Amino acid sequence: MKPPAACAGDALDTAAPCSEVNYLRWDLSAQQIGELTVELIEQTKRVYDQVGSQKFEDVSYESTLKALADAEVSYTVQRNILDFPQHVSPSKDIRTASTEADKKLSEFDVEMSMRQDVYQRIVWLQEKIQKDSLRPEAVRYLERLIKLGRRNGLHLPKDTQEKIKSIKKKLSLLCIDFNKNLNEDTTFLPLTREELGGLPEDFLNSLEKAGDDKLKVTLKYPHYFPLLKKCHVPETRRKVEEAFNCRCKQENCAILRELVTLRAQKSSLLGFSTHADYVLEMNMAKSSQVVATFLDELAQKLKPLGEQERAVILELKKAECEKRGLDFDGRINAWDMRYYMNQVEETRYSVDQNLLKEYFPMQVVTKGLLSIYQELLGLTFNLEENATVWHEDVKLYCVRDSASGKVIGKFYLDLYPREGKYGHAACFGLQPGCLRQDGSRQIAIAAMVANFTKPTPDAPSLLQHDEVETYFHEFGHVMHQLCSQAEFAMFSGTHVERDFVEAPSQMLENWVWEKEPLLRMSQHYRTGDTIPQELLDKLIKSRQANTGLFNLRQIVLAKVDQALHTQTSADPAEEYARLCQEILGVPATPGTNMPATFGHLAGGYDAQYYGYLWSEVYSMDMFHTRFKQEGVLNGKVGMDYRSCILRPGGSQDASVMLKLFLGRDPKQDAFLLSKGLQVDSSEPPAC
Numbered sequence: 026m027k028p029p030a031a032c033a034g035d036a037l038d039t040a041a042p043c044s045e046v047n048y049l050r051w052d053l054s055a056q057q058i059g060e061l062t063v064e065l066i067e068q069t070k071r072v073y074d075q076v077g078s079q080k081f082e083d084v085s086y087e088s089t090l091k092a093l094a095d096a097e098v099s100y101t102v103q104r105n106i107l108d109f110p111q112h113v114s115p116s117k118d119i120r121t122a123s124t125e126a127d128k129k130l131s132e133f134d135v136e137m138s139m140r141q142d143v144y145q146r147i148v149w150l151q152e153k154i155q156k157d158s159l160r161p162e163a164v165r166y167l168e169r170l171i172k173l174g175r176r177n178g179l180h181l182p183k184d185t186q187e188k189i190k191s192i193k194k195k196l197s198l199l200c201i202d203f204n205k206n207l208n209e210d211t212t213f214l215p216l217t218r219e220e221l222g223g224l225p226e227d228f229l230n231s232l233e234k235a236g237d238d239k240l241k242v243t244l245k246y247p248h249y250f251p252l253l254k255k256c257h258v259p260e261t262r263r264k265v266e267e268a269f270n271c272r273c274k275q276e277n278c279a280i281l282r283e284l285v286t287l288r289a290q291k292s293s294l295l296g297f298s299t300h301a302d303y304v305l306e307m308n309m310a311k312s313s314q315v316v317a318t319f320l321d322e323l324a325q326k327l328k329p330l331g332e333q334e335r336a337v338i339l340e341l342k343k344a345e346c347e348k349r350g351l352d353f354d355g356r357i358n359a360w361d362m363r364y365y366m367n368q369v370e371e372t373r374y375s376v377d378q379n380l381l382k383e384y385f386p387m388q389v390v391t392k393g394l395l396s397i398y399q400e401l402l403g404l405t406f407n408l409e410e411n412a413t414v415w416h417e418d419v420k421l422y423c424v425r426d427s428a429s430g431k432v433i434g435k436f437y438l439d440l441y442p443r444e445g446k447y448g449h450a451a452c453f454g455l456q457p458g459c460l461r462q463d464g465s466r467q468i469a470i471a472a473m474v475a476n477f478t479k480p481t482p483d484a485p486s487l488l489q490h491d492e493v494e495t496y497f498h499e500f501g502h503v504m505h506q507l508c509s510q511a512e513f514a515m516f517s518g519t520h521v522e523r524d525f526v527e528a529p530s531q532m533l534e535n536w537v538w539e540k541e542p543l544l545r546m547s548q549h550y551r552t553g554d555t556i557p558q559e560l561l562d563k564l565i566k567s568r569q570a571n572t573g574l575f576n577l578r579q580i581v582l583a584k585v586d587q588a589l590h591t592q593t594s595a596d597p598a599e600e601y602a603r604l605c606q607e608i609l610g611v612p613a614t615p616g617t618n619m620p621a622t623f624g625h626l627a628g629g630y631d632a633q634y635y636g637y638l639w640s641e642v643y644s645m646d647m648f649h650t651r652f653k654q655e656g657v658l659n660g661k662v663g664m665d666y667r668s669c670i671l672r673p674g675g676s677q678d679a680s681v682m683l684k685l686f687l688g689r690d691p692k693q694d695a696f697l698l699s700k701g702l703q704v705d706s707s708e709p710p711a712c
């Protein structure tokens with residue numbers, strides 16, 4: 026298909042002169058973090074006071090919208106300097122100070138979001154101003170501020186506003202604590218080499234000692250996932266899976282109940298029947314009913330596939346029990362899932378993950394990944410030597426638009442686990458790419474934080490293929506942050522609809538399943554050989570392995586999240602157990618409480634976890650309609666993608682961007698096919 030005309034030839038850089046300054050700093054002491062927090066609050070409050078105390082007849086675009094937007098730019102950067110260290114600083118004192126700062130600033134955010142005096146002046150401006158005197162993005166900003174004001178109840182009676190404000194403050198503190206508890210969890214299990222049977226030697230050698238003959242297995246990803254996949258001692262898997270899903274059980278279970286209740290109360294004060302409906306109003310899906318239908322239909326379609334796959338892994342289990350002389354209990358337990366799903370990959374698809382990872386040393390993967398992104402998106406990356414960073418493992422890169430040579434942003438890579446560090450993989454926007462007060466463009470800066478397998482004394486860091494996929498995914502978010510050219514910080518980078526935000530990063534995951542890119546990001550760490558053709562073919566085929574069970578599990582998680590935010594009386598652990606049994610056919614381990622470890626519920630994805638599956642509809646459509654047709658390394662499509670999908674940030678609705686890039690409205694076909702499902706051509710286009 027021909028690229029849509031509206032994308033082609035678009036200039037990628039706005040006329041505004043660009044300031045290349047990195048305003049971030051990582052040298053603050055715990056005490057300075059505290060002091061600067063107070064200062065930042067005072068300084069920002071002064072702007073709000075000024076805006077809110079103007080006489081109505083003095084209200085103008087400059088004195089109101091621009092003043093608030095300018096304050097937001099510097100506030101966002103300063104806030105990130107103060108609150109990001111809680112996730113990454115090697116010093117516990119600094120992490121604690123940073124968490125405290127985050128709490129204070131979150132409370133302040135609530136205060137500012139509830140400023141009725143400011144809101145009234147924006148409403149006044151909207152009534153008075155000629156819309157066509159504003160640039161389109163400024164109109165969007167104006168409308169968004171009014172919408173957000175109403176979503177905070179600023180049009181409601183004062184006592185209702187007070188109630189909302191107090192709930193919002195409690196909510197933000199509870200969310201910070203929920204995730205803090207998980208990050209700071211240091212639970213480990215001391216296990217013998219015998220108990221760790223089946224795990225490769227390099228894994229065992231990487232473990233710290235715990236006493237004479239025991240090794241320390243933590244519950245961090247690089248320990249948990251390989252163990253659940255490879256350890257052939259069921260009792261060990263059971264213990265570790267149980268411990269993993271009991272992390273922070275007591276404290277987070279209590280927090281979760283309170284979160285759910287408070288969210289429902291707030292939504293009800295605002296006139297919504299459920300918290301999900303309140304949240305979804307701002308998303309592509311619009312209502313909890315639409316989400317429920319999407320998930321139910323998908324679950325229905327995937328069910329037969331899931332049943333087939335479960336039967337296959339049950340057979341594998343039976344055979345393994347016979348081989349090892351173990352009792353066969355006739356069912357798949359939660360701690361069996363990953364183990365036998367991995368066996369499916371190894372036996373049915375003959376992909377040996379331990380052999381495969383020898384072709385994915387971190388350095389080669391990084392080099393390949395960076396070169397693919399540079400080529401595809403017309404960018405040039407340069408490592409900044411001796412950059413100031415927060416830990417010696419961290420690297421900083423400068424990003425230029427290749428055509429113009431202009432710096433468009435920078436990114437940090439922080440790839441290995443450390444104690445107290447954020448436990449998942451994520452991209453943090455640190456300096457929004459947007460216009461500054463003087464009209465110059467501020468470069469965008471983001472950090473990718475992950476927990477990949479560390480190097481050992483005898484081998485470099487060797488990545489599992491799914492780690493390579495995570496790497497591509499998170500880096501997709503980084504590119505979204507850097508390539509967006511919004512005017513307002515509010516619309517910069519990944520500030521798009523939450524059920525679209527994963528689409529750009531998911532789309533780039535496709536590259537780790539395609540021959541050409543795979544060859545570019547792999548090389549045997551000892552021999553320097555490329556991946557043998559046969560292994561490569563097998564790997565690519567194995568993408569279809571376990572799709573039923575994998576996606577049904579995503580549906581379970583999405584439905585737990587929806588259930589908690591539509592029926593407040595639902596008990597999280599019970600609801601999770603019920604859905605696991607019903608949808609996945611695999612019971613949750615008794616005594617565990619997976620929802621208490623489900624960071625998304627307190628990390629801005631409340632009632633929105635479905636967004637991972639929902640945005641895959643778009644990521645698959647974009648990939649198959651354009652890249653797969655015109656070439657996965659086709660720079661022309663890459664540039665269209667950069668200008669239609671990444672460049673607008675949140676300054677346009679996702680549906681508009683998609684239509685531009687696809688040349689039509691999105692369809693579910695590619696998504697369903699990628700899940701191994703049939704496409705019924707009589708179905709109307711969904712979503």
Ligand SMILES: [Zn+2]
Nearest residue numbers: 498502527530
């Ligand atoms: Zn993501």
